[in-house]
Amino acid sequence: MIELKNVNKSFGEKQILKNISAIFEEGKCNLIIGASGSGKTVLMKSIVGLIPINNGSIIYNGDTDFINIDDGQRKELRQQIGMLFQGSALFDSLTVEKNIIFPLNLFTNMTFKEKMNRVNECLERVNLKDANKLFPNELSGGMKKRVGIARAIVMNPKYLFCDEPNSGLDPQTSIVIDSLIKDITDDYKITTIVNTHDMNSVMEIGDYVLFLYKGEKYWEGSRNEIMNVTNQQLNDFIFAGKFFREIKDQNTKRNSEKNS
Amino acid sequence: MTFFTHFGRYVLLLKSLFVRPEKTSIYWREIARQMVEIGVGSVGIVVIVSCFLGAVVTVQTAYQLTTPLISKSIIGSIAANSIILELAPTVTVLILAGKIGSKIASELGTMRISEQIDALEIMGVHSSAYLVLPKIIASTFMIPLLVIISAFLSIYSGMWVGEFTGAVSKEDFMTGAIQYWIPFMANFALIKATTFGFIISSVSAYFGYYTEGGSLEVGHSATRAVVVCCVLILLFDYILAQLLL
Numbered sequence: 001m002i003e004l005k006n007v008n009k010s011f012g013e014k015q016i017l018k019n020i021s022a023i024f025e026e027g028k029c030n031l032i033i034g035a036s037g038s039g040k041t042v043l044m045k046s047i048v049g050l051i052p053i054n055n056g057s058i059i060y061n062g063d064t065d066f067i068n069i070d071d072g073q074r075k076e077l078r079q080q081i082g083m084l085f086q087g088s089a090l091f092d093s094l095t096v097e098k099n100i101i102f103p104l105n106l107f108t109n110m111t112f113k114e115k116m117n118r119v120n121e122c123l124e125r126v127n128l129k130d131a132n133k134l135f136p137n138e139l140s141g142g143m144k145k146r147v148g149i150a151r152a153i154v155m156n157p158k159y160l161f162c163d164e165p166n167s168g169l170d171p172q173t174s175i176v177i178d179s180l181i182k183d184i185t186d187d188y189k190i191t192t193i194v195n196t197h198d199m200n201s202v203m204e205i206g207d208y209v210l211f212l213y214k215g216e217k218y219w220e221g222s223r224n225e226i227m228n229v230t231n232q233q234l235n236d237f238i239f240a241g242k243f244f245r246e247i248k249d250q251n252t253k254r255n256s257e258k259n260s
Numbered sequence: 261m262t263f264f265t266h267f268g269r270y271v272l273l274l275k276s277l278f279v280r281p282e283k284t285s286i287y288w289r290e291i292a293r294q295m296v297e298i299g300v301g302s303v304g305i306v307v308i309v310s311c312f313l314g315a316v317v318t319v320q321t322a323y324q325l326t327t328p329l330i331s332k333s334i335i336g337s338i339a340a341n342s343i344i345l346e347l348a349p350t351v352t353v354l355i356l357a358g359k360i361g362s363k364i365a366s367e368l369g370t371m372r373i374s375e376q377i378d379a380l381e382i383m384g385v386h387s388s389a390y391l392v393l394p395k396i397i398a399s400t401f402m403i404p405l406l407v408i409i410s411a412f413l414s415i416y417s418g419m420w421v422g423e424f425t426g427a428v429s430k431e432d433f434m435t436g437a438i439q440y441w442i443p444f445m446a447n448f449a450l451i452k453a454t455t456f457g458f459i460i461s462s463v464s465a466y467f468g469y470y471t472e473g474g475s476l477e478v479g480h481s482a483t484r485a486v487v488v489c490c491v492l493i494l495l496f497d498y499i500l501a502q503l504l505l
């Protein structure tokens with residue numbers, strides 16, 4: 001579980017995050033949604049400590065305040081974190097296999113065989129069995145994301161962060177990535193936080209949804225509640241697309257017919 | 261950003277390198293890889309530059325010494341001393357600053373903008389120590405070796421060019437080179453090369469590591485790294501000459 005308490009972040013005069021408080025529970029897919037520039041990525045990078053916050057608390061597992069721990073403790077905690085970056089952030093000079101084995105080489109005393117078994121297990125988990133020897137520039141966007149997920153889960157993390165996992169992917173591949181994130185969350189009972197502005201992802205995997213608008217928390221709830229909210233900003237965000245607008249119109253029509 | 265901000269951040273980057281490695285064997289492997297990339301990868305350019313340097317110095321020295329009152333062996337002495345004191349450790353290193361400096365700055369800059377450095381941090385890896393320290397160690401060891409190669413090649417190419425052009429015989433050239441040889445010159449050249457090796461790697465790594473923005477900024481970082489390295493090499497060339505000679 002990760003708890004945010006009044007998190008604030010400014011870059012110079014500009015305040016990016018304003019008093020954000022939220023609880024991301026274990027075993028759930030927690031989604032941070034919002035328009036581009038709403039502060040999603042800054043919030044995620046603040047939670048993992050890549051961007052220092054101005055004030056507030058980020059509490060991991062109920063007792064560890066990420067802001068007030070020393071470097072050694074932070075390093076230990078980070079080994080429990082896996083992260084999928086927006087551009088996958090695979091190491092260009094290493095093959096898929098070497099990208100995934102990298103944290104195992106640094107932080108475990110496993111034998112080479114054990115490490116290779118773990119790498120193959122992770123690659124199998126993301127349906128990339130025969131990609132071991134390929135370099136990142138030989139992979140498609142979707143494959144890169146899957147390798148990124150494999151690398152993120154290789155150390156059996158307790159927390160998984162995904163920054164825009166579907167950006168630049170076609171709808172079909174997006175669904176594959178979403179299901180993968182959901183399955184991994186359920187199987188390993190980890191706390192997953194996903195940044196997205198893809199409403200399909202929200203409807204597919206959003207156990208808990210936090211809506212950010214201009215750096216402020218405007219709404220929180222589940223995917224089942226999101227279609228019926230009255231919050232103007234959230235409505236504008238969700239129903240910006242024709243598809244979701246039509247669904248809403250059909251629902252409204254059906255409800256009014258039922259009532260009459 | 262002011263000079264003091266850059267200098268402060270540079271010192272903090274260097275300070276951050278002194279941490280306990282996550283796994284020493286991985287760091288050794290990375291140092292060896294960097295030694296191959298920086299050292300072996302630069303042999304070609306060093307060979308080309310050195311051969312021409314030696315040849316040009318010999319021809320130009322011979323051109324200026326036209327009087328029969330001065331022994332021809334002086335050409336060897338002037339050429340060898342110029343090569344060991346200045347040309348091999350400074351001119352060769354200025355060329356290496358372009359090659360190695362831009363490589364380090366653009367490599368780290370690209371890793372920064374594509375979030376690869378963030379990925380390392382998230383894994384719990386001390387990114388500055390893992391990425392920068394092996395480059396500094398490799399460069400500080402390999403550049404003096406390249407300078408030694410450069411000095412030998414320059415002197416030999418000078419000797420052969422002297423022979424072919426008829427300016428000075430091989431024997432006269434070597435007699436002059438040996439006659440006025442001062443062993444401290446070799447030490448001085450190696451001190452310079454080690455200092456320049458450190459400057460090239462650390463300054464380029466600084467500019468690369470703190471790149472912000474997109475691909476355009478990676479190019480800017482690489483250019484800035486090379487320019488600053490060249491200026492610092494010339495500045496320290498003067499400071500070391502003043503202090504040690």
